[in-house]
Amino acid sequence: MTKLSLLCSLTGIALIYVGAAQMRPGLTPISQIDNDYVGLKTVISGRVIDLSVHPEGHVFLKVKDESGGVISVPLFSGTRSELGERIELLDNIQVSGQVKNYQGEMELLPEDVGSIQVVHSAPIELSQIDETRLGNEVKIRGFVGEKFSVGDNSIILSVRRGDGELKVFLPGDVVESDNFPEFFEGDKIQAAGTIKSYEGELELEIGSSYSFEVLEAPK
Amino acid sequence: MIEYLGFALLGIGMGTFTGLIPGVHVNNIAPILVGLTAGSILSTLQAISLIVAMMLTHTFLDFIPSTFLGVPDRDTALSVLPAHKLVLEGRGYEVIKLTALGSLGALLFSAALVGPMTPFIGTAYESLNPRMHWLLIGIVSVMFYLEKKWKRMFSAAGLFLLSGLLGLLVLDTNIGSGDGALMPLLGGLFGMSVLVVGVDNDNDLPDQEISDSPVNVRSNVKSIFTGASAGFITGVIPGVGPAQGTVLTQAATESGGTKDFLVGVSGVNTAKALLSFVALYAIGRPRSGAAVAVDEIMKVGLQELIFLMGIALFVGGIAAMLHLRIGKIAACHIKRLPYKAMCFAVMASIVGFSFYYAGFWGLLILATATSVGLLPPSLGVKRTHCMGCLMLPVILYFSGLEGTVLGLMGF
Numbered sequence: 001m002t003k004l005s006l007l008c009s010l011t012g013i014a015l016i017y018v019g020a021a022q023m024r025p026g027l028t029p030i031s032q033i034d035n036d037y038v039g040l041k042t043v044i045s046g047r048v049i050d051l052s053v054h055p056e057g058h059v060f061l062k063v064k065d066e067s068g069g070v071i072s073v074p075l076f077s078g079t080r081s082e083l084g085e086r087i088e089l090l091d092n093i094q095v096s097g098q099v100k101n102y103q104g105e106m107e108l109l110p111e112d113v114g115s116i117q118v119v120h121s122a123p124i125e126l127s128q129i130d131e132t133r134l135g136n137e138v139k140i141r142g143f144v145g146e147k148f149s150v151g152d153n154s155i156i157l158s159v160r161r162g163d164g165e166l167k168v169f170l171p172g173d174v175v176e177s178d179n180f181p182e183f184f185e186g187d188k189i190q191a192a193g194t195i196k197s198y199e200g201e202l203e204l205e206i207g208s209s210y211s212f213e214v215l216e217a218p219k
Numbered sequence: 220m221i222e223y224l225g226f227a228l229l230g231i232g233m234g235t236f237t238g239l240i241p242g243v244h245v246n247n248i249a250p251i252l253v254g255l256t257a258g259s260i261l262s263t264l265q266a267i268s269l270i271v272a273m274m275l276t277h278t279f280l281d282f283i284p285s286t287f288l289g290v291p292d293r294d295t296a297l298s299v300l301p302a303h304k305l306v307l308e309g310r311g312y313e314v315i316k317l318t319a320l321g322s323l324g325a326l327l328f329s330a331a332l333v334g335p336m337t338p339f340i341g342t343a344y345e346s347l348n349p350r351m352h353w354l355l356i357g358i359v360s361v362m363f364y365l366e367k368k369w370k371r372m373f374s375a376a377g378l379f380l381l382s383g384l385l386g387l388l389v390l391d392t393n394i395g396s397g398d399g400a401l402m403p404l405l406g407g408l409f410g411m412s413v414l415v416v417g418v419d420n421d422n423d424l425p426d427q428e429i430s431d432s433p434v435n436v437r438s439n440v441k442s443i444f445t446g447a448s449a450g451f452i453t454g455v456i457p458g459v460g461p462a463q464g465t466v467l468t469q470a471a472t473e474s475g476g477t478k479d480f481l482v483g484v485s486g487v488n489t490a491k492a493l494l495s496f497v498a499l500y501a502i503g504r505p506r507s508g509a510a511v512a513v514d515e516i517m518k519v520g521l522q523e524l525i526f527l528m529g530i531a532l533f534v535g536g537i538a539a540m541l542h543l544r545i546g547k548i549a550a551c552h553i554k555r556l557p558y559k560a561m562c563f564a565v566m567a568s569i570v571g572f573s574f575y576y577a578g579f580w581g582l583l584i585l586a587t588a589t590s591v592g593l594l595p596p597s598l599g600v601k602r603t604h605c606m607g608c609l610m611l612p613v614i615l616y617f618s619g620l621e622g623t624v625l626g627l628m629g630f
Contacts (some may be wrong), residue, residue, distance in 0.1 A: 005593040012587025013385055019580055020392035021629055041393050103515060114622045 025096065030069030033106055037099040042110055044071060045094040047121075048087060049137060055178065057081075063093060063108075072107040073097075075116075076127065082113040083182060089192035089211045090139045092119040103126060126164025138164060138191040140204060141215070144185050156203075167203040168193075170212065180209040187192045188216040223268045227530050230272025231537055237273065237282025237544070241288070241410055241565045244402075245274045246508025253512050261518050264526065270516075270597040271527055272534045273497065275326070278489040279538040282318040283546050286311055287553050288562055289415065300413070300602070301477040301484075306593065309425040311553065315546030316434045317478055318485035323539040324436070324443035326484025329450055329493050330528055336451065337524075340501035344455055352618035355458060362463060366600055374598040382408065382591055383611025390612055391621065392630055394580050403573035403581040407588025408605040411569055413428055415589065416596065420563040427550040442479040446486015453487060454494025454506055458613035461487035461602040493531050493614075495525060500524045 009045040025041045033042065046065030053059050057077030064070045073095055087093060094117040097110040110116050123141040142161030149155055152172035159168050168191055174180060184191060190213045196215070208210050237245050249270050255261045261269070286302040302314045347354060363372045389400045449464030465483040495507035499519040505511040517523060572582035575611060588608075595602040615621040 002594065002597040005590050005597060006588035009381060009385075009587060009594070012583060012590060013381075013388065014393060016385070016388045016580070016584055017628075019583070020388050020394040024630060025393060039399065041391075112616075112619060112622045124355040162399060 006042050006203075012181050019054070022078065022212050022217075027094075028073045029067035029130070030063065030065045031067035031161050033069065033071060033099060033108075035101060035106075038101050040099055041096065041111075042108060043094065045092070045095040046071075048089055048091050048093055049124075050206050050207070051089055051210055052085070053177070053179065059087065059210060061087065061093070063095070072102070072105055074109060079110060079113055079116075083116060085118060085119075086210075086213070087116075088120065088139065088190075088213075089208075090121045090137055092121060093117065105141050126159065129166055129195060129204075130198075133195045133203070134197060134202070137192065137194050138204065139165060139190065140168075141188070141190045142189045144183060144189055147186055149187060167198075167201060169196075169198070169205045171205070171207075174206055174209050174212070177209040181212065181214045183214045184217065186218045187214050223264055223526075223530070224533065225364065226265045226268035227272040227534055228537075230473040231276045231534055231541070233269070233275040234276025234534075234538070235280050235541060238277040239284060241284050241406075241569065244508070245270070245277050246401075246511075247289050248273065249509050253515050266516055267513055267523075267527065268530050270512050271441050273531045274492050274507070274533045275489065275531050276538040276541070278485075278492045279319065279322045279542040280533075280545065281488075282485060282592075283315065283542070284323075284565070286318075287549050288312045288417065288565055301348025301480045303417075304477055305481075306424060306427070309428050311427040312429050312547060312550040313434075313478075313542060314481055315550065317439075317481045319539045319542045319546070320434050320436065320439055321443060321482035322489040322542070323535055324439070324482070325450055325490040326493060326531065326535040328443055328447035328486075329490040329581030330532055332447065332481075333493075333497055333524075337497060337501050340451075340455060340497070344502040348617075349458070351456070352614045354456065355614045355617070357465065358456075358459060358467060359610060359614075361467060361470065362601070362603065365466060366448075370495035370598050373596070373603045374587070375600045376596055378591070378598065378600060378604045379607035379611070381594075382607035385587060385591060386608030387612050387615070387624070387628075389409070389584050389608075390624060394584075398577035400581065400584055402576045403569075403585035404588050404608055406569045406573060407590075408592040408608060409520070409602065411566060411585060411589040414562050414566050414569075415593065418559060422555060424558070427553060429547065429550060439479075440523050442482035443486055445479075446483040449483065449487040450490020450494055452492045454498055455502065457506065458606070458610040460603060460606045460609075461491060461583045462601075463606055464491070466601070478624045489535075493528075496527045496531075497524065539618050540556040555616065 025043050027045055030041045030044050030046060043061060044065065046063040048061050049064045050062035051059055057080060059075045059080055061073040061075065062070055063073050095108055095110050097108045100107050100109055108150040121139055123139045126140055126142055129138065140159060142159035145158040145160050147155055147157035154172045155170040155175055157168050159166050174219050189204055191204060192211040194205045196203055196205050221604065233248065237248065252261065252266045252269055254267065286306060305314050363375045366372045366375050386404065389404050445468045446465065449468040452463040453459045453461060461484050462488045465480060492507065495505065495510040496513060498504055498506045499510055499514055505514045570585065573585040577584060591603060615624055
């Protein structure tokens with residue numbers, strides 16, 4: 001009886017292994033992911049088009065791929081600290097994990113830190129920013145020029161690099177968040193956000209403190 | 220107020236149905252209620268009342284089919300489950316009374332402990348979380364050690380690894396469509412494999428003694444407390460089943476025996492169900508399918524927790540009475556019922572649900588899990604080692620080795 005049960009068990013496990021190997025997940029277009037995918041292991045690849053940071057350190061990404069679909073990818077604080085590198089707006093990311101339906105919204109929960117691969121996008125030159133980029137998300141890098149506070153603790157600063165200059169708007173809720181970095185004139189910063197027009201002038205609006213990073217401070 | 224009690228009564232009816240029909244679980248019905256809430260057909264508190272009542276009632280009533288169905292021959296009585304052992308002695312109704320006491324007692328105990336313990340659950344979980352895999356490995360090691368003889372310890376370890384490998388393949392790959400694969404996996408390991416053995420029994424069960432004398436509460440207080448304590452542990456630590464919780468706490472408190480086990484394990488079952496809702500408040504994580512449903516419907520704060528507890532206590536008393544009443548009917552009539560046909564019907568329902576939840580692969584998983592589930596009696600070790608199907612994946616997850624192991628396996 002023991003031998004027969006063991007033989008059946010091992011045969012079954014071998015068949016399940018073969019079946020599971022055939023169902024190994026490939027890259028799935030995000031627009032295809034619907035309720036039928038809930039519970040399945042899935043791999044997606046796309047660009048981070050939005051991110052928000054929870055006070056407890058969790059980061060919630062929205063990833064869009066070439067299919068036009070958008071999916072949420074929550075990175076809980078433990079995973080985020082293990083990852084060791086920042087994921088920024090407009091970075092390209094490949095994630096494998098389980099699809100969940102959280103309060104009606106599809107999300108992909110990464111299996112572990114090893115299931116997240118990030119390719120950082122390069123910042124664009126400030127001189128390349130013009131009206132054609134209105135409403136687009138861009139990443140910039142440069143040196144802080146003038147900065148001044150406006151109502152509700154918001155900050156407007158000018159960022160310069162080479163021949164280019166761009167105003168950056170940091171809303172009050174971003175500035176007041178716990179993890180917003182302290183910065184001064186002359187610091188080298190990197191920021192990602194949406195190009196908007198304010199009183200006829202282009203500016204970069206930052207949506208999250210996580211999208212504003214001080215790279216270097218002058219000695 | 221009356222409205223919510225009405226929905227709780229409806230939940231009791233639904234929990235009675237899920238508890239009495241093997242293969243149907245609250246976890247399968249709760250997502251439907253979430254959908255009804257999303258579609259504004261049910262209000263949040265109406266759905267919560269239904270889910271909590273259904274879950275709690277299920278933990279009482281599910282002992283009736285597991286007590287009277289799948290009972291093996293007397294010849295194999297040494298390796299049978301504790302409830303079946305008493306049924307073979309004509310004491311099936313005593314099992315019902317003991318499990319009613321265990322469930323209700325542990326519900327009251329754990330409800331009383333929720334207030335003072337909740338502030339510590341979060342802290343304890345946060346400090347345990349990074350070391351959870353070591354804790355689970357410790358629990359597994361103690362379970363092996365309790366087999367006492369070397370040969371059985373090795374058999375238990377082999378059974379744990381075999382179940383774990385099966386669990387890993389089924390739950391961590393796409394073969395079973397995620398949670399849908401749990402039904403054939405657990406149905407095979409803990410349901411079908413018991414029924415396959417029991418179906419050979421040509422209903423030569425002895426007459427069941429029906430005594431209305433109450434169970435002595437005082438002599439069972441220790442077991443009730445054991446059940447409630449183990450419910451706290453298994454309600455917070457993922458992957459540990461009620462039987463393991465009971466065996467471990469019995470070992471720790473040096474209590475034992477079939478009756479103690481039955482009071483304890485029923486207590487763990489109910490206390491764990493209650494604690495899975497408390498865990499939503501204390502650690503922000505669901506610890507059961509029903510708790511997942513509650514978590515999707517609302518954020519559990521202190522007020523919501525008090526509401527949940529109120530519903531649970533209201534339901535507990537009624538569920539205990541129902542359990543005694545229906546259990547008595549089952550004990551009185553089990554001899555006259557077409558026992559073999561009932562076992563086959565239950566087996567057919569497990570096969571049907573496995574196919575429904577996981578398709579063709581569900582049937583293969585069920586057959587394999589049943590084969591693995593047949594090993595404990597023939598190896599002479601406890602069936603709880605089959606919980607490796609959940610514990611091994613959980614250990615690998617918490618140790619961060621899940622991806623590596625799956626990678627080595629080619630996934």
